[in-house]
Structures are given as C-alpha cells and as structure tokens.
Amino acid sequence: MNSNEEALYSIFEKAKRYDDLAFLSKNKLINCSFCGKDESNLKKLIAGPDVFICNECIEICVEILEEDANKGKS
Ligand SMILES: [Zn+2]
Structure with missing residues (x-):
C-alpha cells in the first residue's frame, strides 16, 4: 500500500464513524455528493x-491515486 492509498483509507476510517449515524435516518434518501446517485441505486454510500x-x-478515486502513483514511478 502506497502513501496515497494510506491517506485515502484513513479518511474512509474516519468516515465510517459517521456512516452508522447517517443510516439511522432511513426516511430520507441520501445522494452521493460526487455523482448524485441516490442510495437505492448504489451498493454502498459512505457518509x-x-x-x-x-x-x-x-473506485474512481482509487484509480486516480493509482495513476498518480504509477506516474511517479516511471
Ligand atoms: Zn458517487
């Protein structure tokens, strides 16, 4: 795991703490802040x-970070 990925995963770890809270409010549909899809069309939405x-x-974020990491290597 490179440093970019480590930084990304630490953000996700923090986000998980909010994840449980967000899913308590099941009444309203939550949209992804990046692509705008709602949770009914998604496998997982992290808050x-x-x-x-x-x-x-x-997945797109990880791809972008991997591309940057590969550029640095060559
Ligand atoms: Zn999205």
Missing part, C-alpha cells in the same frame, strides 16, 4: 461530515 461518497466514486 462524512456533510458529504457522502458512493462505492463507485471511491
């Missing part, structure tokens, strides 16, 4: 303070 990110956007 942060005032923001949400879905599993699809996380």
